[in-house]
Structure formats: C-alpha cells, structure tokens
Amino acid sequence: MVRTAVCLVLSLVIALRPAAAQSVLRDAETEAFFREISAPLVRAAGMRPEDVEIVLVGDRAINAFTAGGQTVYINSGLIEEASTANEVQGVIAHELGHVEGGHAMRGGDAAASAQSITIGSLLLGALAAVAGAGDAAAGIMMAGQRAAIGKYLAYSRVQESVADASGARYLSEAGITGRGSIDFFKKLQSYEFRLGIPQDDEQAFVRSHPLSGDRVQYLRDTYSKDPAWEAPLNPKWESDFKRVKAKLLGYIARPEETLRDYPESDQSVPARYARAYAWHKSAYPKKATQEAQSLIATDPNDPYFQELYGQILLESGKPDQAMAPLRKAVAGSDNNPLIAALFGHALVATEDRANLAEAQEVLKSAVVRDNRNPFAWYQLGVVYEQQGDQARAALATAERDLMTGESSLALRHSDQAMSGLPDYSPDWLRAQDIRLIAEAQLEDDKKRRR
Ligand SMILES: [Zn+2]
Numbered sequence: 412m413v414r415t416a417v418c419l420v421l422s423l424v425i426a427l428r429p430a431a432a433q434s435v436l437r438d439a440e441t442e443a444f445f446r447e448i449s450a451p452l453v454r455a456a457g458m459r460p461e462d463v464e465i466v467l468v469g470d471r472a473i474n475a476f477t478a479g480g481q482t483v484y485i486n487s488g489l490i491e492e493a494s495t496a497n498e499v500q501g502v503i504a505h506e507l508g509h510v511e512g513g514h515a516m517r518g519g520d521a522a523a524s525a526q527s528i529t530i531g532s533l534l535l536g537a538l539a540a541v542a543g544a545g546d547a548a549a550g551i552m553m554a555g556q557r558a559a560i561g562k563y564l565a566y567s568r569v570q571e572s573v574a575d576a577s578g579a580r581y582l583s584e585a586g587i588t589g590r591g592s593i594d595f596f597k598k599l600q601s602y603e604f605r606l607g608i609p610q611d612d613e614q615a616f617v618r619s620h621p622l623s624g625d626r627v628q629y630l631r632d633t634y635s636k637d638p639a640w641e642a643p644l645n646p647k648w649e650s651d652f653k654r655v656k657a658k659l660l661g662y663i664a665r666p667e668e669t670l671r672d673y674p675e676s677d678q679s680v681p682a683r684y685a686r687a688y689a690w691h692k693s694a695y696p697k698k699a700t701q702e703a704q705s706l707i708a709t710d711p712n713d714p715y716f717q718e719l720y721g722q723i724l725l726e727s728g729k730p731d732q733a734m735a736p737l738r739k740a741v742a743g744s745d746n747n748p749l750i751a752a753l754f755g756h757a758l759v760a761t762e763d764r765a766n767l768a769e770a771q772e773v774l775k776s777a778v779v780r781d782n783r784n785p786f787a788w789y790q791l792g793v794v795y796e797q798q799g800d801q802a803r804a805a806l807a808t809a810e811r812d813l814m815t816g817e818s819s820l821a822l823r824h825s826d827q828a829m830s831g832l833p834d835y836s837p838d839w840l841r842a843q844d845i846r847l848i849a850e851a852q853l854e855d856d857k858k859r860r861r
Contacts (some may be wrong), residue, residue: 501592661688802831
C-alpha cells in the first residue's frame with residue numbers, strides 16, 4: 412500500500428511538469444498527421460518521408476528545432492499557438508531547411524544540450540496508477556534518449572537566412588501557400604514587441620531562431636511572388652489539425668482550461684475529443700466514457716475514437732472491456748504499432764494467462780515496426796517473464812535499456828539473455844549486438860567525462 416502511494420506521487424510530479432521532464436509525446440493520430448502534412452515538404456527538400464521524423468515534445472514553450480540527423484522536434488506549445496495546419500507547415504519547412512543545410516545549433520549551456528528526454532504518452536500514467544495499472548506509469552517514468560534541447564541553443568543568423576530561403580523553396584515546390592508561415596512569424600513578432608516583460612515560453616523560438624527585423628519582410632516578398640501564394644488550404648489537413656490540437660490541449664492543459672475553451676455546448680468532434688481528455692484527467696470516468704462513446708457513434712470506423720475509448724477503459728481499471736475497442740483500433744489503423752502496444756498492454760493487464768500468447772504476438776509486431784517505444788519492450792518482457800522464458804525477458808529488457816540510454820543495464824541484461832539462449836541463434840546474436848552497442852556507449856561516456 413505504501414509503495415503504491417509513493418509511486419503515485421512520483422508519476423504525478425512528472426505528469427504535472429511536462430516542461431521540466433521534456434517528455435516526448437507519442438500519439439498515433441498526431442504522428443500520422445505530422446507525416447501527412449510534412450511529406451510533400453520532405454520530398455521537396457530532396458529527402459524521403461520515411462527517413463524524416465517529426466517528434467512532438469511535451470513543452471509549452473513555443474519552439475521547434477532540429478538536433479542533427481533528420482528529426483524535427485516540435486514543442487506542444489507551438490501546436491497550441493498555431494491556428495492552422497498551414498502555419499505548422501511553414502515551421503516544418505523552415506526546420507527542414509536546417510536539416511538539409513546540416514545546421515548545428517551553437518552556444519548555450521553545454522550540459523543542456525544532452526538533457527534526457529522521457530517517453531510519455533497522450534494519456535497520463537498517473538491515472539493508470541490510480542486505477543491500479545502501475546505498468547503504464549512505469550512507461551512514462553522510464554528515462555529517455557538524449558536529444559539537444561532547442562531552448563538553450565541558437566542557430567546563427569546566416570543559418571536562419573538559409574533555412575528561410577530553403578523553407579520557401581519547399582513550400583513553393585509542394586504548391587503550399589506561405590501565408591501560414593507569415594501569420595506564425597507575425598504572432599512571434601507581436602510577442603517580441605509586446606509591452607511589458609516577454610513571457611519566457613513565448614520567446615523560445617525567437618531565441619533559438621534569431622529574428623532580424625527584415626526577415627518577415629523578406630519572406631513575405633518571396634512567398635507573395637510565388638504561384639502557390641493563392642493556393643487554398645487543404646481542408647483535410649485543416650480539419651485533422653483541429654482534432655490533433657484539441658486532443659493535445661485536452662492532454663496538456665488543466666481540465667478547467669479545456670472546459671472553458673471547449674464548453675459542453677460545443678458538440679464538434681474536436682470539442683468532444685478535448686473534453687474526453689479533460690474528464691479523464693479530472694477523474695470523471697463516466698463523463699470521459701460518454702464523450703468517447705458519442706465520438707464512436709459519430710464514426711464507428713474511426714480507429715482513433717476506438718483507441719481513445721479503449722485507453723480510457725484500460726486506465727480506469729477495466730482492461731477486459733478495453734479489449735474490444737482496442738482490437739478495432741488496431742485493425743482500423745493498419746496495425747499501427749503504438750495502438751498495438753496499447754492493445755498488448757490491455758491483454759497483459761487482464762492478468763489472464765489465456766491472453767499471453769496473443770499479447771506476445773501483438774507486442775512483437777509492434778516493436779518490429781516502431782523503434783522508439785520502450786514501453787512496448789517493457790510489456791513484452793512482462794509477457795516472457797509470465798511465460799517462464801527468463802532469457803527472452805532479459806533480452807526484451809536489454810532492448811528497452813538500450814532505447815532509454817541505460818547502457819550498463821543493457822550490458823547486464825544482454826549478458827543474462829546470452830547465457831540462457833542457444834549459441835548463435837537469432838536472439839542470441841541480437842543480445843550480442845546489444846552488448847557491443849552498450850559497451851561502445853559506455854566507452855564514449857568515459858571519454859566524454861575525461
Ligand atoms: Zn531557424
């Protein structure tokens with residue numbers, strides 16, 4: 412009993428301080444939206460959409476940044492501030508300009524550049540702990556991979572001009588108007604010039620992407636000459652954006668804020684979506700369930716409505732009831748690995764041994780197709796352990812350790828796995844690979860400390 416209480420307090424602290432925890436927020440619908448609106452820009456930048464990742468960071472500061480490689484990080488605060496998908500595309504185009512230019516951020520606090528990122532999810536682990544499903548809380552508390560944090564670093568002014576010019580070129584080639592980009596920059600400028608003390612959170616983008624006075628003018632001149640300037644907004648992207656934003660606000664904002672922005676008189680899909688999260692967060696499971704059920708009544712074939720319903724049931728301690736909607740969500744989303752991992756979690760949470768074989772199958776297919784979900788590896792480890800397969804449980808744990816940057820634990824668990832697996836079998840070879848990677852990482856850490 413005492414242990415449960417301690418665990419609950421810890422996860423609440425993390426859940427209530429997303430900015431401090433710098434959690435990566437994973438949500439199947441949001442990730443699909445980012446992929447869809449960025450694909451034409453990524454292609455215009457000469458890259459392949461499958462190689463570029465847009466990662467949502469749980470931080471209410473308005474910012475977006477790159478940290479080397481082909482990943483663009485977008486803070487939740489930027490989505491809160493944006494009014495259209497087109498504004499977000501303007502930001503993505505600019506960030507892709509930094510990616511294509513291979514721009515590294517400089518300055519700032521060296522230690523801050525290697526801060527850890529925690530893997531979160533769009534529903535709170537704290538609630539899962541309340542409902543007695545402590546495993547979900549463990550998923551949120553696991554330490555994450557290293558990533559530079561844009562807040563403390565800045566691009567040079569030359570890099571900014573290059574990224575602006577590249578971004579404008581991508582928008583033009585993709586036939587997407589630059590109006591949203593201008594609107595977003597104007598918002599940032601109004602914060603910059605606003606009377607009084609500027610809010611730290613509102614200045615983050617401006618600090619990492621120094622704004623010169625003529626920058627907006629340059630962009631306006633460039634965009635307005637482009638044939639795409641008059642192009643209408645894509646209605647599907649815009650309506651998807653409203654859903655994704657509502658969902659995110661429901662998750663991030665205080666429930667009373669959400670209920671003010673999306674009052675019960677508003678029966679639109681985004682409003683019901685946002686309220687489902689607000690009710691769930693404030694422990695009104697009945698109201699949360701009703702909103703989710705009304706969404707399903709609107710469109711029973713929408714996998715994300717089924718996912719929401721299943722997740723609310725699972726986190727309210729009803730894994731048996733969660734299984735049917737989650738099964739539909741997995742099938743309707745072409746086996747999306749994040750939703751599959753959630754379904755696997757529900758199967759494990761039923762504590763019914765008859766569900767272990769299916770859980771194993773579902774989770775294995777999830778980890779193969781998603782390489783940043785330590786929680787799915789954690790669940791798979793639980794399945795193996797309950798099946799009495801200690802070697803594979805150790806291997807799954809080693810995979811999770813590797814993903815969360817716990818090199819010495821990865822070393823120990825891969826050793827355990829190797830000693831229990833047949834020599835040179837595929838799993839044994841994988842354990843050996845993890846061992847080598849973990850060793851190299853420990854060696855790197857040692858060098859860095861010298
Ligand atoms: Zn920039």
